[in-house]
Amino acid sequence: MAELSIISAGNGLTVQDLGRPGWKAQGLSTGGAADPLALLEAAALLGSAPTQAVIEMMGFGGRFSVSEGTRFALTGAAMEADVDGVRIIPNTTSFLPAGATLTIGAAKAGVYGYVAFAGGITTPKIMDSRAAHLTAGIGKRLQAGDTLPLGTDPDRMRAPQRLRAEDRFGGGVVRIMPGPQTDFFDQNARDAFTGTTFHRSPRGNRQGIRLDQTGAEFGAKDGLNHVSDLIVPGDIQITGAGVPYVLLAECQTIGGYPRIGSVIPADLPKIAQAAPGTPLQFQFLTLEEADATTQSQATKLRQLTQLCQPMVRDPHDIADLLRYQLISGATRGDDLEGS
Amino acid sequence: MITPQSQPELRPLGIDGVLVRFARTLTEAANARAIGFCERVKSAEITGVTEVASSLVSVRVGFDPQLTNRATIEDAIQRLLTSEQAADNEPKRLWRIPAAFGPDFAPQLHEVATLAGLTPAQAIAEIEATTVRVIAIGFAPGQPYLGMLPPAWDVPRQSTLTDSLPRGALICAVRQLIVWAADAPTGWRHIGQTAFRVYLPDAPTPFAFEPGDAVQFSAVSDSEFRDIQANTDTNGGATCEVLR
Numbered sequence: 001m002a003e004l005s006i007i008s009a010g011n012g013l014t015v016q017d018l019g020r021p022g023w024k025a026q027g028l029s030t031g032g033a034a035d036p037l038a039l040l041e042a043a044a045l046l047g048s049a050p051t052q053a054v055i056e057m058m059g060f061g062g063r064f065s066v067s068e069g070t071r072f073a074l075t076g077a078a079m080e081a082d083v084d085g086v087r088i089i090p091n092t093t094s095f096l097p098a099g100a101t102l103t104i105g106a107a108k109a110g111v112y113g114y115v116a117f118a119g120g121i122t123t124p125k126i127m128d129s130r131a132a133h134l135t136a137g138i139g140k141r142l143q144a145g146d147t148l149p150l151g152t153d154p155d156r157m158r159a160p161q162r163l164r165a166e167d168r169f170g171g172g173v174v175r176i177m178p179g180p181q182t183d184f185f186d187q188n189a190r191d192a193f194t195g196t197t198f199h200r201s202p203r204g205n206r207q208g209i210r211l212d213q214t215g216a217e218f219g220a221k222d223g224l225n226h227v228s229d230l231i232v233p234g235d236i237q238i239t240g241a242g243v244p245y246v247l248l249a250e251c252q253t254i255g256g257y258p259r260i261g262s263v264i265p266a267d268l269p270k271i272a273q274a275a276p277g278t279p280l281q282f283q284f285l286t287l288e289e290a291d292a293t294t295q296s297q298a299t300k301l302r303q304l305t306q307l308c309q310p311m312v313r314d315p316h317d318i319a320d321l322l323r324y325q326l327i328s329g330a331t332r333g334d335d336l337e338g339s
Numbered sequence: 340m341i342t343p344q345s346q347p348e349l350r351p352l353g354i355d356g357v358l359v360r361f362a363r364t365l366t367e368a369a370n371a372r373a374i375g376f377c378e379r380v381k382s383a384e385i386t387g388v389t390e391v392a393s394s395l396v397s398v399r400v401g402f403d404p405q406l407t408n409r410a411t412i413e414d415a416i417q418r419l420l421t422s423e424q425a426a427d428n429e430p431k432r433l434w435r436i437p438a439a440f441g442p443d444f445a446p447q448l449h450e451v452a453t454l455a456g457l458t459p460a461q462a463i464a465e466i467e468a469t470t471v472r473v474i475a476i477g478f479a480p481g482q483p484y485l486g487m488l489p490p491a492w493d494v495p496r497q498s499t500l501t502d503s504l505p506r507g508a509l510i511c512a513v514r515q516l517i518v519w520a521a522d523a524p525t526g527w528r529h530i531g532q533t534a535f536r537v538y539l540p541d542a543p544t545p546f547a548f549e550p551g552d553a554v555q556f557s558a559v560s561d562s563e564f565r566d567i568q569a570n571t572d573t574n575g576g577a578t579c580e581v582l583r
Contacts, residue, residue, distance in 0.1 A: 024477075025391065026545075027476045027479055027480045027538075028538075126540055127540070136479070137480075180351070227365045228394070229395070229396070229397055230397060230399045252521075254395075254478050264354060287351055290351075290354055291409055294355070296404075
């Protein structure tokens, strides 16, 4: 069995997959990757199953080595990375030889970076998933010295791929849909909400993020006096006078704060990947418009797979360009013919 | 007996869900309707329905938009509502759970008893005498909301939050009890302690409760409780009787 060794780790490293749906009735939210799109991107690049488990890195990576050489890909937040000093380009497939050290640094754009290995992390499943769900006591934060079982790369010689990742790291306009409590807010409150530019607060985690603003105050008509009800990731709770809290993958399943609407799944990665200070605005879709954005993970994966291209290294991306002997391969010009 | 019932509200809850809300305030009748309707949706086996969950006064019907759509699901829900029976409200199971109410394990019992106009001894007696029901499960995995205690127990949440509580803490607010399972601050008051784990992630059946289950608490002395805590062969000394 191949093994992944964690030589050092930032404090936000966990094993994640697409989570464990189906337990809401028992109070367990789906959980899984904060930015599931990054898992689909990794699966498209590596030609692997989107259900494979990866390492999620919040804000900062770590140092890793493997006992068997394997392809891997970095997706999600842009993080500086190298293998034994040779720079690794995000959203491409690279090879990590046995014993070499993969070093991943701080996020330069976005919050959640992912490192996916071609054979996937093969820790035992709990309730059909390998995802850590820390608030539910499942899994743990990874630490230096940990080792994890790793599936064998089924296709080590597969040609390197690259993918232009969807930019979701700079905030901007986020589309939301009406929910069961949208009409608890009058039109003025909804207008104030959509007319405000918020900034992602430093307070946030896999359960949700707080948004700050200094302008309008708005809230539900009956304040906070509502019976607790079922909530889903993407829901926007208004916790005080105009202080939204957007729920993410590891949210609770029942909540008492009034909710003005819900971020559609296609735009939720923009919320998860907004670093503190990132500006965010909200735009209501009608229910019909929101439902029309529905896309299955299988369809999305097919699209991403089609967008993958064979890797041709752009000289701009080659940090150690001068080390390459660019002219040593000069030929007479005809000697490749028939060779 | 079928009594006239208000028309529930259907609302979107996510692009893959419909919320059926039976009331905007918590009543035992609305809760019974929600739990009963959740069971009916499950047994109707509607094409494309992925998961059905009930809460205090509502039911979320989750669906796979690749297999069905919102309009079809809402039609199916409306058909089930048209033929809604008075909820069968008899519990299927009865849990009996030992709890300690001594000074080491119930730091806010005195405060809650005072707010309810009771002595601590009366408060413990009323908890023991009341068969509460699991009116919802959530917030944390497996965590039950249990109700309703007698009207005197309509004690609001405290305005300052308690940062953390031991697992299995019996906490109280607004005529409800919770066997605490979360790692989070709470405004509910700590009035007793069980050694019961509502959720065991590694167990074949990870979750103890189902909505609608009946629950009785039996008071044990602090020393008896320590023995129960030390005995890991049982789940906090709790028993579960299948009633039907």
